[in-house]
Amino acid sequence: MVKFAERLEAQQPVVYQTLKHALVQKKLAHAFLFVGQKGTPRLETALLLAQSLICQHVHDGFACEECSDCQRIAEANYADLILLDGASKSIKKDEILSLQERFNKTGLERSGQKVYILNNAENTTPEALNSLLKFLEEPQGSDTLAILIVENQDRILPTIVSRCQTLTFRPLTQRQIHQIALEEQLDETDGYLLSHLIRDVDQIKQTAEDEAYQNGMLMMRRFIREFPLREEEVLVWMQTEYLGSKDKEKDKRTFGYFIDCLLQFLRDAAVGHTEGPAWMAEEIVKWNQRPLRLDQLIIVLLECRDKLSRSYNLPLLADQLIYQMKEGMKDE
Numbered sequence: 001m002v003k004f005a006e007r008l009e010a011q012q013p014v015v016y017q018t019l020k021h022a023l024v025q026k027k028l029a030h031a032f033l034f035v036g037q038k039g040t041p042r043l044e045t046a047l048l049l050a051q052s053l054i055c056q057h058v059h060d061g062f063a064c065e066e067c068s069d070c071q072r073i074a075e076a077n078y079a080d081l082i083l084l085d086g087a088s089k090s091i092k093k094d095e096i097l098s099l100q101e102r103f104n105k106t107g108l109e110r111s112g113q114k115v116y117i118l119n120n121a122e123n124t125t126p127e128a129l130n131s132l133l134k135f136l137e138e139p140q141g142s143d144t145l146a147i148l149i150v151e152n153q154d155r156i157l158p159t160i161v162s163r164c165q166t167l168t169f170r171p172l173t174q175r176q177i178h179q180i181a182l183e184e185q186l187d188e189t190d191g192y193l194l195s196h197l198i199r200d201v202d203q204i205k206q207t208a209e210d211e212a213y214q215n216g217m218l219m220m221r222r223f224i225r226e227f228p229l230r231e232e233e234v235l236v237w238m239q240t241e242y243l244g245s246k247d248k249e250k251d252k253r254t255f256g257y258f259i260d261c262l263l264q265f266l267r268d269a270a271v272g273h274t275e276g277p278a279w280m281a282e283e284i285v286k287w288n289q290r291p292l293r294l295d296q297l298i299i300v301l302l303e304c305r306d307k308l309s310r311s312y313n314l315p316l317l318a319d320q321l322i323y324q325m326k327e328g329m330k331d332e
Helices: 004-011 013-025 042-054 068-074 093-103 126-137 174-183 188-197 201-208 211-226 231-242 248-270 278-287 294-308 314-327
Strands: 031-035 081-085 114-119 144-150 165-168
Touching (some): 004 042, 004 174, 013 042, 031 042, 042 114, 081 093, 093 114, 093 126, 174 188, 188 201, 188 248, 188 278, 211 231, 211 278, 248 294
Parallel strands (some): 031 165, 081 114, 114 144
16 A cells, blocks of 8 residues: 555645655754645644654654554554544633643653644634643643644634744645545546545545435436437436435435536546546547537536526426437537
C-alpha cells in the first residue's frame, strides 16, 4: 500500500516540502494552522506530523507509518495525542481546559512528545478560543505541538492565527480523488463517477454503499445500453423497476444519481474522453457512431435535474426525459 507521505508529496507538494524541511532541520513551529477545503488531507497530515515526531524509524524526516507507535497514532490511541473534533458539536471551553491540565503534566509515553489536534477548529466556542489563545501564548516547550485544522481561516481569532504557522492545502483534482478511491479498493466505476460528483473520499465511500446511488448507477448503465434502440421498453422499466417504490424520497435520490451519472457519460462522450472504466469507453465509441446531438442531450438532462428539485412526480419526469432525448436525436 502507498504510504501517506508519498501521497502527500504528490497531492500537496508545498505542504510536504515545508514539513519535510522543518522536520529534517528540527525547526518545527510549536503550532500549525492547516487550512483547506473538506476532502483535502489535513487531518491525515496532522497525524503524519504527530507520527514523525514520535516514530523511531524516521526516513527523510517522516515516520515509517508502520511501527506500533505509528499505528496507535493513526488510530488516535496514543496517550500523549489528544484529538478534539468540532465536526458534530462545538469544542467547548472545558475541553480546552482539560487539555491544558493534561499537557501541563509530564507525558505518559516514552517519547515525551505531546500533540493536540483540533479538527474543524472553527467550530470552537468563543470562550474555548480565548482559553486556547492563552495556552498558545505560553508555549509548553518543544515537547508540545498544536495543530488546528480549519476550512475557513476567518472564523479563527486573528491572534490565534498569528501564533501559528499556516499551511494551505490546495483542492484535490478529480484525477487525484479518483486515484485515492482506487487505492482504497473502491470499485472502478464508482470511483470514477463519484469523483466527478464529490470532492471528499470518505463521502465517496459512504455514497458508494448507498442503495439509491447503486440503483441510479445501474439504471444509467442499462439506459446507455438500450437507449435509443428500445426507448419504449426503457421508459417502462425505469418507471416500474426503479421509480415505483413506496419510498418516494429514495426513488428521487435514485433518479438524481441516474441523471448525474448519465451526465458524466455524455460529457465524456461529447469530447471523446475514454479514460474512464473500460465498459464506459466501449459505450462512448458506440454512442459517437449514432446520429445524436450530445450537446442537446446534456441540456435536456440539466433541465431535468433542475425540475427534479421541485417535483416528486418521477414517472412523469422520466416520460418527459425520454421524449426530449428522442428529440435530441439527429435525423438519419
